[in-house]
Amino acid sequence: MAKQYIILDTETTGTGENDRVIQLGYIVLGAKEVEVHNELCASNIPISFGAMEVHGITPEMLAGKPTCQETTAYKRLLQLNTHDNYIIIHNAPFDLGMLEKEGFKTQMKVIDTLRVAKHVLPDEDAHRLQYFRYKMELYKEEQKEADALGIVVKAHDAIGDVLILKLLLTKLREAVQAAFPHANPVEKMVDLTNTPILIKTFRFGKYKDKSLEEVARADAGYLRWMLTSMENLDEDMRYSINTALAN
Numbered sequence: 001m002a003k004q005y006i007i008l009d010t011e012t013t014g015t016g017e018n019d020r021v022i023q024l025g026y027i028v029l030g031a032k033e034v035e036v037h038n039e040l041c042a043s044n045i046p047i048s049f050g051a052m053e054v055h056g057i058t059p060e061m062l063a064g065k066p067t068c069q070e071t072t073a074y075k076r077l078l079q080l081n082t083h084d085n086y087i088i089i090h091n092a093p094f095d096l097g098m099l100e101k102e103g104f105k106t107q108m109k110v111i112d113t114l115r116v117a118k119h120v121l122p123d124e125d126a127h128r129l130q131y132f133r134y135k136m137e138l139y140k141e142e143q144k145e146a147d148a149l150g151i152v153v154k155a156h157d158a159i160g161d162v163l164i165l166k167l168l169l170t171k172l173r174e175a176v177q178a179a180f181p182h183a184n185p186v187e188k189m190v191d192l193t194n195t196p197i198l199i200k201t202f203r204f205g206k207y208k209d210k211s212l213e214e215v216a217r218a219d220a221g222y223l224r225w226m227l228t229s230m231e232n233l234d235e236d237m238r239y240s241i242n243t244a245l246a247n
Contacts, residue, residue, distance in 0.1 A: 004030035006080055006108065007088045007166050009158040010095045011055040014048035021068045021098050022047065022057055025158030027149065027166065028080065036149055037073035038159040040065050055157060068102045081107050086186065090114050090129045090165055092193070111186075112193040113165060113172055118236075119192045120175040129164055138167040199240040212244040220245060 008026035013019040020043040028035035040057065042065040052058060068074050085108045089095045092112035099106075117127045124135070133139055146153045146163055153160050176185045176192070183191075202208050207215050207222070216223055223241045226233060 002030050004028055004080060004085045005088060006077070006085060007162050007169065008077075008095060009089065009161040009165065010098050011057055011158045012051065012098055013043055013045045014051045015094070018045055019048075019051075019098070020045045021102055022062060023055070023158040024068060024071060024073045024077070025160075025162050026073070026077070027159075027162055029166075030085075034149060035076070036151060036159070037076060038151075039071040039073045041068040041071050041074075042066065043068070074102065074104070077104065083107050083109070085109070086111055086190070088113060088165065088169060090161070090168075109190050110193055111189045113168060113189075115195075115197065116172050116176065116189050116192045117168075118197050119195065120172065120179050122197075129161055129168065132168050132171075133164050136168070136171055138164055138171075141167055196239040197236040198243060199237055212240055213247060216241075216244040216247070 006026050006028050008024075010021045010025070011023035012021055021041060022043050023038075023040050025038040027037070040062055042062045047057060047059060047062075081104070087096075087106055087108040088111045090112070091114045092110050096106055096110070113129075114127055117124070117132070121127070125131070133142075142153050142163055145151075145167060149163070151159055151163050153163060172189070173185045176183075176188050180188050199212065201211050202215065207219075212223070223245055227238060227241055
């Protein structure tokens with residue numbers, strides 16, 4: 001059976017530990033026909049106002065909808081969940097974490113386009129999906145792509161974001177091929193997803209625009225304080241600080 005590529009996004013009641021999926025959208029590439037799945041789903045967790053502000057999904061829109069596990073989209077995703085297939089998400093840990101609360105644990109190879117972008121486009125001002133939508137002028141192509149797939153484009157909507165992600169994936173593949181000309185670009189994106197990102201310069205705080213190596217020499221205690229006291233320190237910054245201290 002041919003490998004299939006699932007480009008996926010969710011919308012949720014919020015970003016906290018108790019929040020849940022209320023929209024599941026994805027497209028499936030690799031077979032003769034492209035599959036498009038896009039369903040709203042009910043949750044017993046109230047939608048936060050901050051989340052509503054982002055995605056525009058209100059409680060009234062979910063009235064009478066099935067739960068995530070009851071949707072056709074979720075059941076099809078379970079069928080696709082094999083080691084041969086690839087799941088492609090922008091900021092994959094968030095969406096996969098939300099899906100795990102619905103009982104879904106991926107067996108697919110994961111491509112996190114956020115991490116890939118940080119590896120191959122390190123000098124960008126941001127790596128958010130909507131940033132790339134405008135920076136790479138993906139918005140100029142999206143309507144034609146949407147019409148072909150029967151997708152309605154709407155910012156921060158799960159299936160709308162999937163469409164932008166599909167266009168971004170093409171650009172990232174080109175960047176990966178340029179950076180690693182002898183590697184299979186798809187497998188290299190899987191590899192980059194699992195490779196820590198070495199951050200070289202502070203973009204925040206009292207040492208903004210200073211290199212981590214410079215701060216390690218001048219104020220190693222501050223870096224050690226960050227490691228022990230900043231609970232929200234992401235894994236890449238933690239890896240980069242440890243590397244700077246080791247050097």
